[in-house]
Amino acid sequence: MSYQKLEQHQQQIHRLSHLSAICGWDQAAMMPAGGSEARADAMAELGVLIHQKRTAPELGDWIANAECEPLDEVQRANLAEIKRHWQDASLLPGTLVEALSLAGSKCEHAWRSQRKHNDWAGFAVNLQEVVSLSREVAQRRADALGVRPYDAMLALYEPGMTSARLDQIFGDLSGWLPSLIQQVSERQQSDALLIPQGPFPIATQQALGREVMGVLGFDFAHGRLDVSSHPFCGGVATDVRITTRYNEQEFISSLMGIVHETGHARYEQGLPRHLLGQPVAEARSMGIHESQSLFCEMQLGHDPAFLALLAPHIRTHFGDQTAFEPANLVKIYNRVEPGLIRVDADEVTYPVHVILRYELERDLIEGRIEVADLPELWDGKMQQWLGITTQGNYRDGCMQDIHWTDGSFGYFPSYTLGAMYAAQLRFALERELGNLSQIIAAGRLPEIFAWLGRHIWSQGSQHSTDELIRRATGEPLNPHWLRQHLEQRYLP
Amino acid sequence: MSYQKLEQHQQQIHRLSHLSAICGWDQAAMMPAGGSEARADAMAELGVLIHQKRTAPELGDWIANAECEPLDEVQRANLAEIKRHWQDASLLPGTLVEALSLAGSKCEHAWRSQRKHNDWAGFAVNLQEVVSLSREVAQRRADALGVRPYDAMLALYEPGMTSARLDQIFGDLSGWLPSLIQQVSERQQSDALLIPQGPFPIATQQALGREVMGVLGFDFAHGRLDVSSHPFCGGVATDVRITTRYNEQEFISSLMGIVHETGHARYEQGLPRHLLGQPVAEARSMGIHESQSLFCEMQLGHDPAFLALLAPHIRTHFGDQTAFEPANLVKIYNRVEPGLIRVDADEVTYPVHVILRYELERDLIEGRIEVADLPELWDGKMQQWLGITTQGNYRDGCMQDIHWTDGSFGYFPSYTLGAMYAAQLRFALERELGNLSQIIAAGRLPEIFAWLGRHIWSQGSQHSTDELIRRATGEPLNPHWLRQHLEQRYLP
Ligand SMILES: [Zn+2]
Ligand SMILES: [Zn+2]
Numbered sequence: 001m002s003y004q005k006l007e008q009h010q011q012q013i014h015r016l017s018h019l020s021a022i023c024g025w026d027q028a029a030m031m032p033a034g035g036s037e038a039r040a041d042a043m044a045e046l047g048v049l050i051h052q053k054r055t056a057p058e059l060g061d062w063i064a065n066a067e068c069e070p071l072d073e074v075q076r077a078n079l080a081e082i083k084r085h086w087q088d089a090s091l092l093p094g095t096l097v098e099a100l101s102l103a104g105s106k107c108e109h110a111w112r113s114q115r116k117h118n119d120w121a122g123f124a125v126n127l128q129e130v131v132s133l134s135r136e137v138a139q140r141r142a143d144a145l146g147v148r149p150y151d152a153m154l155a156l157y158e159p160g161m162t163s164a165r166l167d168q169i170f171g172d173l174s175g176w177l178p179s180l181i182q183q184v185s186e187r188q189q190s191d192a193l194l195i196p197q198g199p200f201p202i203a204t205q206q207a208l209g210r211e212v213m214g215v216l217g218f219d220f221a222h223g224r225l226d227v228s229s230h231p232f233c234g235g236v237a238t239d240v241r242i243t244t245r246y247n248e249q250e251f252i253s254s255l256m257g258i259v260h261e262t263g264h265a266r267y268e269q270g271l272p273r274h275l276l277g278q279p280v281a282e283a284r285s286m287g288i289h290e291s292q293s294l295f296c297e298m299q300l301g302h303d304p305a306f307l308a309l310l311a312p313h314i315r316t317h318f319g320d321q322t323a324f325e326p327a328n329l330v331k332i333y334n335r336v337e338p339g340l341i342r343v344d345a346d347e348v349t350y351p352v353h354v355i356l357r358y359e360l361e362r363d364l365i366e367g368r369i370e371v372a373d374l375p376e377l378w379d380g381k382m383q384q385w386l387g388i389t390t391q392g393n394y395r396d397g398c399m400q401d402i403h404w405t406d407g408s409f410g411y412f413p414s415y416t417l418g419a420m421y422a423a424q425l426r427f428a429l430e431r432e433l434g435n436l437s438q439i440i441a442a443g444r445l446p447e448i449f450a451w452l453g454r455h456i457w458s459q460g461s462q463h464s465t466d467e468l469i470r471r472a473t474g475e476p477l478n479p480h481w482l483r484q485h486l487e488q489r490y491l492p
Numbered sequence: 493m494s495y496q497k498l499e500q501h502q503q504q505i506h507r508l509s510h511l512s513a514i515c516g517w518d519q520a521a522m523m524p525a526g527g528s529e530a531r532a533d534a535m536a537e538l539g540v541l542i543h544q545k546r547t548a549p550e551l552g553d554w555i556a557n558a559e560c561e562p563l564d565e566v567q568r569a570n571l572a573e574i575k576r577h578w579q580d581a582s583l584l585p586g587t588l589v590e591a592l593s594l595a596g597s598k599c600e601h602a603w604r605s606q607r608k609h610n611d612w613a614g615f616a617v618n619l620q621e622v623v624s625l626s627r628e629v630a631q632r633r634a635d636a637l638g639v640r641p642y643d644a645m646l647a648l649y650e651p652g653m654t655s656a657r658l659d660q661i662f663g664d665l666s667g668w669l670p671s672l673i674q675q676v677s678e679r680q681q682s683d684a685l686l687i688p689q690g691p692f693p694i695a696t697q698q699a700l701g702r703e704v705m706g707v708l709g710f711d712f713a714h715g716r717l718d719v720s721s722h723p724f725c726g727g728v729a730t731d732v733r734i735t736t737r738y739n740e741q742e743f744i745s746s747l748m749g750i751v752h753e754t755g756h757a758r759y760e761q762g763l764p765r766h767l768l769g770q771p772v773a774e775a776r777s778m779g780i781h782e783s784q785s786l787f788c789e790m791q792l793g794h795d796p797a798f799l800a801l802l803a804p805h806i807r808t809h810f811g812d813q814t815a816f817e818p819a820n821l822v823k824i825y826n827r828v829e830p831g832l833i834r835v836d837a838d839e840v841t842y843p844v845h846v847i848l849r850y851e852l853e854r855d856l857i858e859g860r861i862e863v864a865d866l867p868e869l870w871d872g873k874m875q876q877w878l879g880i881t882t883q884g885n886y887r888d889g890c891m892q893d894i895h896w897t898d899g900s901f902g903y904f905p906s907y908t909l910g911a912m913y914a915a916q917l918r919f920a921l922e923r924e925l926g927n928l929s930q931i932i933a934a935g936r937l938p939e940i941f942a943w944l945g946r947h948i949w950s951q952g953s954q955h956s957t958d959e960l961i962r963r964a965t966g967e968p969l970n971p972h973w974l975r976q977h978l979e980q981r982y983l984p
Contacts, residue, residue: 012537015533015534015536015537015538016534016537016538016541018530018531018534019511019512019515019534019535019538020511022514022515022518022531023511023514023515026514026518030522030716031731032712032713032714032715032716032731033713034711034713034714034730034731035714035728035730035731037730038510038728038729038730038731038768039510039514039730039731041507042507042508042510042511043511044507045504045507045508046507046508046511049508049541219526220524221524221525221526222524222526222527223524224522224524236527236530238526238527238529238530238531239523239524239526239527239530239531276530
């Protein structure tokens, strides 16, 4: 049967991707600097091999045949995912993929010093090249899939999502978020909070982090925690590698970073093991992935009950400070402050950064604006949303991160979709299990994870994102729940 | 030109092998237990791919064509290595390789508990299967290469070496080693030595180890030190991963283990970088590799001048103990004591273990003895050479290690060949640079490594082992120099 051939073929791709993932982790967390050139060559070689397998000429026929074969529900879902991945891999000519990859590397490499020097003019030249090539990618994908160019990019990260729907969802947020930000900011203005006094030795932070991962049920027989300059969750489902970075003077953010990555990791560790190697066993989408990390970080991690649970662990490792009082930890972690930098943003202002990027990248990819327009548009949106300016300050404006340099247009919405899914899941869970804070306070964290495992992790990619969320929460994505969560936490 | 095609093809193999080496290191040094099954599958998948490339049908023609093309000396040497690797890879039917690999895994897995229970009868059944398959491998290789079966196995690790020559070389050793062992044992009998008092925290041992690696010129921009249950030198030439294991009660052996692996590492780091990816840029043989680790460990590391240099580093990390006096360190490291276990053996008795294994595995592979004969023959040789018995004690006799379980017959001689090459290199170096101890004492270690780099590391596989040694020392392998070294050090 053709379906069996496809399964075997996927198993091969999965195994080679396994090694690529581990070596990718190694590159970020272990590899000494001098190893990078040969490693990049080796990774590219394997990348070519995997791409060849993903686009093998026999796949088209096998898929067409398998579609007529008698399959059960899971197999049918798997076949749909196989087809989707095959289309994604086969759509683009190799030369275009390579040109974009080269342009991206060049742009990112130059960015490292250009950002330091606030050199927008220099950066814009490289970014223009990336944008041109990305437009070509989007157009080709759009033609093949029969959708708008930006939607064809979205489909890579959040299949099923469209910009029409995002306009609507983000439009909803635009209606209430600015005034919420303002109210919270005003309310917190008079809040005095104590800053924990360092130094906090790295080894101790690491031990605390591992302890908290244990509290969150991370399976250390199937994963590790290490250090990298950009925290991420990598590796494979049977061996999940999360990373963080430490700062001796400050443990607050890297500790919560570990909580965030643990959320990603538990999703991976909870994927259906018996289907391992098949696309149906993989994470549903970037938005759903982010919903699991944000559930851990924001719904759980920033909850006063969780911070009360954390406090004794912090005291065990760093001794007694008044700043470690749960009430003060709540003030620290739930501080809302409009700022220029997305990755430093709190839960309330974060969507602003995402909507801004979404609106710009959508128009950029569909040719309604040009790279040269970015700084002014960016500044306008920042002023309008957060009342702060980036005029002349490119390094903290459109040069603040490298998300666009590699052509990953369409990825940004995942962050806020994740936050919305997480909030919606929280309230669905509460309808079944009761108040989240009380569950946490009662030490019943495993019940929370069992619920997520049942409704999200174990489902892999068996259903569309919409269907997955509808089954778990009784309705499709609804931004109301994020609003409810934010109002409940910040304007009680 | 066919030669260029071969070069490109080798580059591909090299790059895939790079990832296999890094993931292999990860498996031993980083991977959590639960990751092993999926990893083994992934590694096997890549192994199949690499094997396919190594035995690609077009290679025979390309090699034949390239042999008629105008090539420079390095290219010609590279072509010879390409041909050798291709023959080695193509000689055996896949079914035989797979059967041996399975039998080896089974034998090793069962050995773990069989050794604990001294269960020779159980082990012998599995080993018999490995031996049968290995005999078939040896016979097929012998037929193809036109040499004796055991020599066909030797060629995998020490190309150019034959059992006729080994008989001669080891025969030479047999003439003087037993009486040397006895003389040294008698002389050392009255030696009182102080044992350093632990505990020695692992983190401190690690810091000391890294410091000593620095003294030995290890390039940390192209390598790392980590922990694994069996120390090894892995990774790739641009990123060499060495490992050790620690014991809180004892730092003496793991510190010297690090010195040993650093010797392997410097060879790898010193291979000709501009030829990276081609076989001609790889280490010459297992014996030469071991010569570099043993040069570091025995010629350098056990030299009183080096131990005097080490003492202050030890004191810095572990405080002051009389046991850390250089004279006492010399007594500890140069203690000669006949024992049953090869890996615990000192420099003087080590060759006994190797000659014993060589004689047994040679006769085993060529069918002159059977697995059932091993215990009695082993005991006889141990009694004859070292005056100790393994009667009924299989766990410390032929079940002491797993070197035979995976069918690596032909590897054992490399250890003692390495020791002999190292001694020969030492005296050649002394003729050029002067007395080794004085060079060490004068802090001129870099000159020693520069000499090794010039004569060995940078040569890769450009010459045969014989030619490499002749160029470096003025004569082919000569066991006289090991004798001279041992007599000089142990019977001054
Ligand atoms: Zn995340
Ligand atoms: Zn060695």
